[in-house]
Each structure stands twice: as structure tokens, then as C-alpha cells.
Amino acid sequence: xxxxxxxxxxxxxxxxxxxxxxxxxxxxxxxxxxxxxxxxxxxxxxxxxxxxxxxxxxxxxxxxxxxxxxxxxxxxxxxxxxxxxxxxxxxxxxxxxxxxxxxxxxxxxxxxxxxxxxxxxxxxxxxxxxxxxxxxxxxxxxxxxxxxxxxxxxxxxxxxxxxxxxxxxxxxxxxxxxxxxxxxxxxxxxxxxxxxxxxxxxxxxxxxxxxxxxxxxxxxxxxxxxxxxxxxxxxxxxxxxxxxxxxxxxxxxxxxxxxxxxxxxxxxxxxxxxxxxxxxxxxxxxxxxxxxxxxxxxxxxxxxxxxxxxxxxxxxxxxxxxxxxxxxxxxxxxxxxxxxxxxxxxxxxxxxx
Numbered sequence: 001x002x003x004x005x006x007x008x009x010x011x012x013x014x015x016x017x018x019x020x021x022x023x024x025x026x027x028x029x030x031x032x033x034x035x036x037x038x039x040x041x042x043x044x045x046x047x048x049x050x051x052x053x054x055x056x057x058x059x060x061x062x063x064x065x066x067x068x069x070x071x072x073x074x075x076x077x078x079x080x081x082x083x084x085x086x087x088x089x090x091x092x093x094x095x096x097x098x099x100x101x102x103x104x105x106x107x108x109x110x111x112x113x114x115x116x117x118x119x120x121x122x123x124x125x126x127x128x129x130x131x132x133x134x135x136x137x138x139x140x141x142x143x144x145x146x147x148x149x150x151x152x153x154x155x156x157x158x159x160x161x162x163x164x165x166x167x168x169x170x171x172x173x174x175x176x177x178x179x180x181x182x183x184x185x186x187x188x189x190x191x192x193x194x195x196x197x198x199x200x201x202x203x204x205x206x207x208x209x210x211x212x213x214x215x216x217x218x219x220x221x222x223x224x225x226x227x228x229x230x231x232x233x234x235x236x237x238x239x240x241x242x243x244x245x246x247x248x249x250x251x252x253x254x255x256x257x258x259x260x261x262x263x264x265x266x267x268x269x270x271x272x273x274x275x276x277x278x279x280x281x282x283x284x285x286x287x288x289x290x291x292x293x294x295x296x297x298x299x300x301x302x303x304x305x306x307x308x309x310x311x312x313x314x315x316x317x318x319x320x321x322x323x324x325x326x327x328x329x330x331x332x333x334x335x336x337x338x339x340x341x342x343x344x345x346x347x348x349x350x351x352x353x
Contacts, residue, residue, distance in 0.1 A: 001280070002026040002027050002029075002030035003027035003030055003031060003130070003281055003284075004027070004280065004281075004284040004307060004310060005021075005026060005027065005307075006021070006025055006026050006027030006028065007027060007284065007285065007288060008284075008288065008303055008306055008307055009021040009022075009303075010022070010092075010093060011092045011093045011288060011292065012288065012291060012292065012298060012302060012303050012306055013298060013300070013303045014298045014299060014300060014303070015298065017300070017303070018093070018298075022239075023238065023239055023240035023243055024239075024240060024243045024244070024247065025239055025244065026247060028244075029224075029244055029247045029248050029251065030247075030251065031133050032189070032192050032220070032224070032248060033192075033248065033251035033252060033255065034133075035136070035137070035140075035189050035192035035193055035196070036192045036193070036195045036196040036199075036220075036252060036255060037196060037255055038137060038140065038193065038196060039140075039192065039193035039194065039195060039196020039197040039198075039199070039200070040196035040197065040199050040200045040255070040259060041196070042140070042141070042144060042196075042197075043144075043164075043196065043197040043200040043201070044200050045057075046144060046147075046148060046160060047160065047200070049333060049334070050148060051148070051152075051160060052148065052151070052152035052159075053148065054145040054146070054148040054149045054152075056332050056333070056334075057141075057144070057145055057148060058141060058142075058145045059332045060329050060332045060333055061138075061141045063325055063328055063329045063332065064278070064325070064329065065115060065134065065137075065138070065278075066115075067321050067325050068278060068279050068282055068283075068317070068321060069115060069131075069134060069282060070112060071317065071321070072128055072279075072282035072283055072285075072286060073111050073112055073114070073127060073128050073131075075283070075286040076127040076128045076285065076286050076289065077103070077108065077111070077127050079286050079289040079290050079293070080098060080102065080127060080289060081103075082290065082293055083097075083098075083289060083292075083293045084097075084098075086293055086294075088292065088293040089296070090292055091289065091292060092292075098125060099124065099125050101124065101125075102124070102125040102127070104124070107123060107124045107125055110122055110123045111123060111126065111127050111128070111131075114126065114128070114131040114134075114135065115131060115134045115135050115138045116135070116138065117135055117138060117139045117142070117186065119135070120132065120135060128282070128285060128286075129285075130281065130282070130285055133281075135186070136186045136189055139186055140193050143167060143171075144164070146163075146167070147160055147163040147164045147167055148160055148163075150163040150166075150167075151163040151164070161201065161206075161208070164197065165208065165212075168190075168194055168197075168212070171187060171190050172190075174187045174190075175187050175188065175190045175191065175219065178190075179222060179223050179226050179227075180226075188223050188227070189223070190219075191216040191219035191220045191223060192216075192220055194212055194215075194216045194219075195212070195213055195216035195217070195220060195252070196255075197209075197212065198210070198211070198212025198213040198216060199213055199255070199256060199259050200259070202259075203259055203260060220248070220252075221245065221248075224241075224244060224245055224248055225241065225245075275318060275322060276314055276315065276318055279314040279317055279318045279321075280310065280311065280314040283310060283313050283314050283317060284307075284310035284313075284314070286313070287306060287309050287310040287313055288306060288310075291305070291306040291309070
């Protein structure tokens with residue numbers, strides 16, 4: 001929701017709202033908080049379900065990521081073609097159109113595999129530029145699958161935790177290089193995933209988890225301070241560093257509190273909303289291109305209408321795709337997630353373990 005708010009405010013909202021929100025990139029900071037959330041949830045899944053099963057882990061991640069991603073890229077290409085065919089006047093607030101060679105076969109193919117790490121180096125035009133976050137997420141999955149594979153060769157139940165700790169130590173100098181602008185850029189996000197992973201082990205009472213959390217916090221703040229900015233859009237105020245840090249601290253604090261909370265009510269609603277977030281993240285940009293194509297000027301009505309339309313599209317496509325994919329995900333997982341289930345990390349047996 002925060003990512004959608006930032007994009008719609010920047011490219012569809014009237015100037016007063018766009019200027020008011022410009023210094024506070026809530027969407028970009030929300031993605032960073034999501035990386036931390038992903039670190040927690042994925043580590044929990046590995047510890048409780050995919051222990052010693054790296055192929056099953058990656059298979060289930062692909063089933064979750066690929067169907068919606070491929071459809072979103074195809075719809076984005078369709079939206080761009082509609083924009084061009086109808087003579088659209090504004091694609092984004094700072095970009096009136098897109099390159100004529102965007103539909104070159106090589107560029108189209110690369111867009112469909114855009115979640116593969118480093119593929120973006122060869123893409124001339126991103127039809128779905130928010131793919132960058134999914135690409136970072138995919139890199140995290142590959143690293144975690146490697147930790148599972150290494151961990152199952154180590155003695156004891158904690159082989160994965162030992163492997164993950166070792167890999168994290170090896171990634172520290174690469175993180176420093178990335179933040180300094182001299183290394184692989186996506187590795188600048190390592191502390192966010194490490195924070196979530198450490199937080200999960202902290203809920204199990206492990207001191208190493210608390211140590212990882214404590215070391216991740218200053219690293220995250222350092223990354224947030226030094227991250228490169230392309231500068232504000234014309235007529236907009238520059239980003240507020242203090243505002244960004246406050247938003248990040250608030251989101252991570254909420255995550256930290258919820259990690260140790262045993263909330264019994266609303267689990268089914270939480271699961272429905274959780275299942276909707278990834279489709280909404282992908283499809284709202286497709287909707288944005290269509291809305292920009294068929295509207296002129298900026299108004300609060302179009303701004304709100306675009307958000308509501310994005311929600312409806314995400315709900316419809318989730319209802320269409322997820323039931324089919326879930327059946328295969330259950331087979332890979334080995335069991336179906338039951339309604340009202342407590343997360344494994346909050347079950348007494350898991351806490352005692």
C-alpha cells in the first residue's frame with residue numbers, strides 16, 4: 001500500500017499532494033522494511049518446513065514469484081502498447097513517453113526474466129521498473145538455498161543456522177563495498193534480511209539472533225543514509241533524510257513487536273491480505289500506466305480512483321491465479337496451510353526448541 005501510495009502520489013496526484021509527500025519516500029522505505037520481514041518469514045519457513053530441502057524451497061519460491069510476475073510484465077507491455085497506440089501524452093510525471101525500441105525482441109525477453117540477478121544490466125527499458133525489489137528478493141532466496149544445502153552437510157540440527165551465520169560474515173565486506181558504491185549494489189540490502197533472520201532466531205531465545213539484530217541496526221541506518229538518490233522531480237522538494245529514518249525505525253519497530261506477539265484473532269484475514277500484497281505490488285504499476293493513458297491533468301478523484309482500481313485488479317487476479325498455484329505449492333511444501341494456523345514460530349513446541 002505504501003509503495004502504491006508513493007507511485008500514485010508522484011505521478012497521478014495533484015501538485016500539492018505530490019509536493020507534500022515527495023520528501024518522504026514511504027514506498028522505498030517500505031520495501032526496505034519488507035526485506036526485513038522477508039528475512040524473518042523465509043528463515044522461519046526454512047527452519048520449520050524446508051530444513052535440508054533446498055530444491056523444494058526454491059521450487060516453492062518460484063511458484064510464488066513467477067506466475068504473477070510474468071502476467072504483470074505481459075500486462076505492462078500491453079499497457080505501454082495501448083499508451084503508444086492511443087497517442088498518450090504522459091507516461092510518468094517526468095517522462096512523457098518510452099523508447100521506440102522498447103519492444104525489441106531482446107529487450108522483451110530480458111524483461112520476462114528480469115527477476116534473475118544481474119539481468120538488469122542488459123535491459124534497455126524496464127516495462128515494470130519495480131522488478132528491482134523482486135530481483136533483490138530472488139538473490140536472497142538463492143543465498144538461503146545455498147545455506148540449506150551447506151547446512152544439511154553439517155552435523156546437528158542447527159546446520160542451517162551455522163551456515164547462514166558463516167555466509168553472513170562473508171557478505172560483510174561485500175556489503176561495505178556495495179554501500180560505498182564500489183561493489184554489487186543489491187548487496188547493500190544484506191543488513192535488512194539479516195535483521196529479519198536474526199529476529200526469527202531471537203524469538204527462539206538464541207543469543208546469536210539478538211547479536212545479529214544488534215549489528216544489523218547500525219548497518220541499516222548507514223545504508224539508509226548513504227543510499228544513492230536520483231534527486232527530486234522538477235518542482236519537488238528533496239527527500240528528507242530524517243523523515244526516511246523515522247519511517248524506517250517505525251516500520252522495523254512494528255515488525256519487532258509483532259514478532260514476539262501471539263495474536264490469536266484475525267489470522268484468516270491476515271493471510272488474505274498477505275496473499276494480496278505481492279500481486280498489488282506488481283499490478284498497481286500496470287493500472288497506473290492505463291490511468292495515465294486515458295486521463296488528462298491531475299485530480300484527487302483520479303488519484304483515489306486509480307488506487308481503488310489497482311486493489312480491484314489485484315484481488316481479481318489473485319482469485320484467478322492463486323488457487324491453481326496453491327495446489328502445486330502445497331505438494332512441494334508437503335502439506336497445506338490450514339485456516340487459522342498459528343505461525344510455527346509462535347507454537348509452544350517451536351519456542352521450546
